[in-house]
Amino acid sequence: MNIATVESWIEAPLKRYVDEVHAHLALLLHPSGQVLAQAGFTREVDVMSACALAAAVYATAGELGRHVEGRAFGGLHYAGPQKQLFLAPVATSRGTFVCLTVFDDASSLGLVRLYFAELCRDLADAAPPLAARTAAPSFMNFEADLNRNLAALFGRDEVM
């Protein structure tokens, strides 16, 4: 499966996770919708759409959780007839990210949750220290940042 990351420290933990859970697709994104890594996608437009939708679902589920039990839900699982998705936050020293995993009957929710916990630990360990932290995405530069990240993921020259 093709894996591409904007920052190199994400690649090894994400590859291990995707391999262990036999994921069809995986995305790591900032809660704003900025993509950080993808696995299994072949088209930029699909990554953009998936990031936007995942960020929206994460924000919605978080707010719903705060209404229902006073805090955001930890993870979200949806089981379709053939494919399932798992959406959950990953906390690192670089901030909280969101991971979207799409899997089918070759895996199970139990396995995804098990290896997702390991992914969280691996990413927390691999994340560069706070001193080297890059600026969080700002809405002023959102489109430019998005284009830069997509260009990095799909190995093309950036189009402004």
Add this chain to the structure above:
Amino acid sequence: MTPPLRPIVDGLTRQRGVRASLVVSEHDGLVIESSLRFGQDGDRVAALAASMYRKARLSAAAACLGAVAFLQLDADRGRICAVGGRNDLVIVVVAEPGANVGLIRVELFKALEMLA
């Protein structure tokens, strides 16, 4: 209607040499009921044992061997035994190396009948 699962797993864990017993969803790999001795990670065992059982069932079907009756995995420091029924449920036992597998097998099939 599914019978109460707690007495089933408690009965299995009372067997000599049994460290943990779990009723697991084969499809989801999630624990439905468990009885664990200290030091066992139920979620981890459930996810991996359900995956193993499912792959064994699919392998048996691919080789035209019929249904999987009893699955046993021997490791250096213990063994995992599992049986599954017609529903999605799998009963998993984690046992010490010296445990009586014959007795565990009998008890697992009894437990499976209670689940049917």
